[in-house]
Amino acid sequence: MKINVIITAGGTSQRYGMENKLFAPCKDSCVVVESIKPFLTFEQVSKVIVAIHPSYSDELLNALEIAHIEDNRIALTQGGTTRTQTVKHGIRAIEDDCDYVIVHDGARPYVTTALINSVIAGAVENGVALPLLPLTDSLVCIRFGVDAVNREDYRRVQTPVCAKKEIIVKAYAKCDGEYLDDIAVIQKHAACDVKIIEGDPQNIKITTKDDLKTPLCGIGYDIHRFKKGGGIKLMGTLVPCEFAFVAHSDGDVAVHALMDAILSAIGEKDIGHLFPVDDSRYDDADSIELLQTVLKKTTDKGRVLQNVSVAIIAERPMLAPYIDQMRNNMSHVLRIPCERIGITATTNEQVGGLGDCKSIACFATALLQ
Secondary structure, eight states, rough: OOOEEEEOOOOOOOOHHHHHSSGGTTTTTTTHHHHHHHGGGOOOOEEEEEOOOGGGGHHHHHHHHHTTTOOOOEEEEEOOOOOSHHHHHHTTTTOOOEEEEEEEEETTTTHHHHHHHHHHHHHHHSEEEEEEEOOOOEEEEEETTOOOEGGGOOEEEOSOOEHHHHHHHHHHHHOOOOOHHHHHHHHHHHHHOOOOEEEETTTOOSSGOOOOGEEEEEEEEEEEEEOSSOEHHHEEEEEEESSOEEEESSHHHHHHHHHHHHHTTTTTTHHHHHOTTOOOOTTTHHHHHHHHHHHHHHTTTOOOEEEEEEEEOOOSSGGGGHHHHHHHHHHHHHHHGGGEEEEEEEEOOOHHHTTTTTTEEEEEEEEOO
């Protein structure tokens, strides 16, 4: 079996911004290169035709070189002014002896080999296959006001689409208008059944810069000495014990480490700069209130906290009975489910100041989208 792949890359990214989204950084290289790479792992693929706007041909060649991709199966052809025209240009470049043609958006860099395998198998079975995803949001039609429609009647269309060569060639040869996708062309001009494949929610099409936000990860650490007292606060939860913290604020070492992790992830300075020890406004401050200030910074930067992990190190007090309460408390404060909040407690095996019950320390990581 011989397969040719057409990568549609003829657009100029007007909705994305000033630069062409196809060359925006993504994973190990850029969007369009990452959209190409999975197809190169298939031995059945004998040619990958990138139908690209002529202004960006050199940039693509440079991006492939930077990514150390030297594969003579890759061929460039000129894209069209519309998607339909771009696919037509790609079809003109396919090999005469290929059996199947795959069409894939150059702006879908997260396509997996598993999905590609599925659409190939579907096309072998049925002639044409495409991936679809169900809708989760409710839908309305606004053509004549606001009318609710049944979302079960609709699906989201993805690529890659795979079809027998004669089917897709025939369909596009008859096509004289403009269509939003390949299936619309095939169904109108080739009149064949389509095998529906379950799509991949991660296989998104890059349209705006928000689609390409790289997850951010930060690490934080804090340590506080003990003094005699009647209890300590950890993650906003009061833990009764014979200790208190030697601290400028309430000394919640776990929240302090978490704040530094979040600030580190978004490229901000640590809590020592944000809440200076020589500023009397923060004397005995509630660390949860300080955390709210940090969370606002993430919102201002368009970031959302996804997951936190906190490791508390202390010989005493025994923290296990309070872990669930800490998680529930932080779920409310951080506005993320408990399942995405990891809190562990361990001892220091009686080693050093932590092992001598003189202090408590905490490591934290934060993942933001």
